[in-house]
Amino acid sequence: MAATALLLLIGTAWVGNGWKLPVLLVALAALVGAFSVNEARLAWIATGTASVDYFYAGWLVSMPLQIAALYFAIRQIEAQSVALFWRLVGVTALMVAVRYLGDANILDATLSLLLGIVLWLYVLGELYFGRMDESVSRARIVTLRRGYFWLRLGVAVGWAIYPLTQFLISSGSGISNGAVGLTLSLAEFPNRIAFGLALLTLAVMMAPAEAKEK
Numbered sequence: 001m002a003a004t005a006l007l008l009l010i011g012t013a014w015v016g017n018g019w020k021l022p023v024l025l026v027a028l029a030a031l032v033g034a035f036s037v038n039e040a041r042l043a044w045i046a047t048g049t050a051s052v053d054y055f056y057a058g059w060l061v062s063m064p065l066q067i068a069a070l071y072f073a074i075r076q077i078e079a080q081s082v083a084l085f086w087r088l089v090g091v092t093a094l095m096v097a098v099r100y101l102g103d104a105n106i107l108d109a110t111l112s113l114l115l116g117i118v119l120w121l122y123v124l125g126e127l128y129f130g131r132m133d134e135s136v137s138r139a140r141i142v143t144l145r146r147g148y149f150w151l152r153l154g155v156a157v158g159w160a161i162y163p164l165t166q167f168l169i170s171s172g173s174g175i176s177n178g179a180v181g182l183t184l185s186l187a188e189f190p191n192r193i194a195f196g197l198a199l200l201t202l203a204v205m206m207a208p209a210e211a212k213e214k
Contacts, residue, residue: 001034004193011200018076019203025069026196029062033192036062040184055184056100059162063096064089066195067123070151071132073199076206077144078135088126095119099166109166117163127152147202151195158191 008027012020036058043054067088071080095116102112127133136148165183 001030001037001189001192004196005030005034008196008200011204015200015203016076016207019073019206022069022073022076023196023200023203025065025072026192026199029065029069030192030196032058032062032065033188037188052103052184053100055188056096056103058188059096060093060100062192063159064092066192067092067155069199070127070155073151073202074132074135074148077139077141080131080135084126084131088123091119091122095123099162103166113163113166116166120159120163124152124156127155141206143202143205147198147205150198151202154191154195154198158187158195161187161191 005027008023008030012023012027015023036054040051040054043049043051068085071085071088074080098107098112098119099116101107102109102116133148136144139145161183
């Protein structure tokens, strides 16, 4: 994952000026993900167990960064409101915080799970039926549509592992801490690496289309 972050940082030199910020944001998200997974790994080696706190600390930063990257990517095509940016980033951060409160037994586990799902569905609603989706549809650029399809699919499918894992923990399914840590560690790779590389690919492929428009 650290190698992906490095590749994405190098990739900022391969894209147009407007796409440098989105690529930089996903690079930072991958770097944070790599750090949190490594900290969890070190804790596991030292104590034989790894607290989910390490993952939540990473998600609280990396997941809003990914949503912000997607916002700024679509902003290259059509202006988006600042209010939309803060709603998306704020709701994503709140989603992570609510899930943590449930896992930490500060908030009722079932309520935490339901609130987290509602907040996640709000983000998906904005991506699939909101202003950004309308902007992509109006642009009529095949490359952009395909890229946006895969990026928001990552948020829909890739992020589903988090409420699923939370449900297994809160339902008393007997899943061990080791299994939880391994599952969450493995999930970080597609959710940070695949998302970042997809956005970088989109940014690189959009350069000819933008040049043609000019």
